[in-house]
Amino acid sequence: MPMFLSSQYPSPEEIDLGWLFREGVPNQEPDSTSWGYSISQEEMDALRTVLDEETYQWYLTADIYKTPRPVAEALLEQYLGLSLEETDQVGLSRLHYLPEYDAFYSAARDTAIVLPHFTAGAWRKDGTVELIYHDKLECFRENCNTPEEVYSLVQTPWKNSWHLVSNTQIAPQSP
Structure with missing residues (x-):
């Protein structure tokens, strides 16, 4: 929930999805004890094909986050009452989508979490x-x-x- 405070928006459609999902989402897989979703070597290989070399090298030195699209959709519905398509898709271009894994990926070295x-x-x-x-x-x-x-x-x-x-x-x- 605090990441919903990481950007300013005058209406729910205008939320910055790049900031909202920048640090991934809690892992909702059964028996998971980790914060986010794990990223396989195959996913890293697929990311390498869509990222330029500088960005890929930066990913290798940062924390990499995965947000499965269905999980993103569920969170948007739960907290905003919107689907991904109903948003203005602000900031979505800062996330990298791999259709074969139906997930968005991002990397960060810091946090944008708000502790209100x-x-x-x-x-x-x-x-x-x-x-x-x-x-x-x-x-x-x-x-x-x-x-x-x-x-x-x-x-x-x-x-x-x-x-x-x-x-x-x-x-x-x-x-």
Whole structure:
């Protein structure tokens, strides 16, 4: 769920899929104890045919992530109420798709995960809920009265859960 906060989007269709799936997804295979999905040597060989040599060499020095398309579809449906085709496919070109494995691949040396520090929330007249948060780790350790970045996450009730409506930066509020 925190990767849904890794980009800003005024509507769910505009979420940056490149950031959302940049670090893979939790492994949902039975009996898995790892974070992501494993990548075989055959998949690495297939990636070598679609990546330029510089990018491939960079992949070899980074953490490589695999996101099976059906898993991506399920997460988009669960949290946004959309299929992959219903999104604007923002950032999807930063992921490398191998049709023979029906999966997207990416690599990173750092993390884009957001650890939100929620500071306020309110029900809106339209039935949505707006949550205000800071994305700086320091907010967990300090008072955070003057954060540089403040965000608004809007959700709408859906069945027994919630769908994300938007995640946008807002101006810091005066103390």
